[in-house]
Amino acid sequence: MADENISKDLVDAAFKKKESEEEQKVKEEEKATVGDIITFQKDGQQFEAVVTSVNLQNSVVCDMTIMDDFHERNLDFEKTVVAHTNYSIKKRRDV
Known part of the structure; x- marks a missing residue:
């Protein structure tokens, strides 16, 4: 009886973990494509970048030099990687 309860608990935990992972995935139509402008936060700052x-x-590479104040921010890199779950699309590229 105890073994059945442990097995049931393990199966329940596995299903809950799988459901949680599925909820975190971003739908294909909500993912950015090359040329889209995205916004995201990093180290407490708001950034804007174009997807390259x-x-x-699970992520995109983007170029932050499109920001008007890029040089004033003294950032170490022009490009960065952002997970699909951590950005929002500001503007889709012109087709």
């Missing part, structure tokens, strides 16, 4: 690569499974 979408070849990664």
Whole structure:
């Protein structure tokens, strides 16, 4: 009886974990594509960037030099990687 309860608890925990992972995934139509402008927060700052690569499974590579104040921010890099769950699309690229 105790073994059945442990097995049931393990199965329940596995299903809950799987459901949680599914909820965190971003739908394909909500993912940014090359040329889209996205916004995201990093280290307490708001950033804007243009997507330059979408070849990664869970994130995009983007170029932050489109921000008017890019040089004043003294950032170490022009590009960064942002997970799909951590950005919002500000503007889709012009087709």
